[in-house]
Amino acid sequence: MISKKLKKGKTYHCSQSIDGPLMNWTEEEWEENCQWMLDHNNEKFKSGRDLKRVFLDEAFKGHRVVPVDGCDNFDYHQGCLGHDKR
Ligand SMILES: [Zn+2]
Numbered sequence: 001m002i003s004k005k006l007k008k009g010k011t012y013h014c015s016q017s018i019d020g021p022l023m024n025w026t027e028e029e030w031e032e033n034c035q036w037m038l039d040h041n042n043e044k045f046k047s048g049r050d051l052k053r054v055f056l057d058e059a060f061k062g063h064r065v066v067p068v069d070g071c072d073n074f075d076y077h078q079g080c081l082g083h084d085k086r
Contacts, residue, residue: 006082007082009084009085010082010083010084010085011082011083011085012079012080012082012083013067013068013069013070013071013074013079013080013083014067014068014069014080015065015066015067015068015071015074015079015080016037016065016066016067016068017064017065018055018058018059018063018064018065018066019059019064021033021052021055022052022055022056022059025052027048029048030048030049030051030052031047031048032048033048033051034046034047034048034050034051037051037068038068038069039054042070054066058076061076063076063077064076064077065077065078065079067079067080
């Protein structure tokens with residue numbers, strides 16, 4: 001679990017843990033989830049294997065979470081650091 005203090009008046013993006021999927025997801029789940037997750041260029045993954053390769057890469061870099069939607073204030077250990085509400 002990722003715990004952090006959420007500040008009032010800020011919005012946060014969702015983040016996805018890296019180790020959970022690598023430990024738990026089945027082949028079918030990788031295939032399913034590659035259809036809604038986007039890569040760093042906001043493009044769809046071609047296959048579940050492609051998605052898994054990215055997760056392995058991130059884990060190798062020591063990262064713990066990845067953004068699931070566009071976030072420009074992201075910490076790879078804590079997730080989204082928050083944005084001022086507009
Ligand atoms: Zn964010």
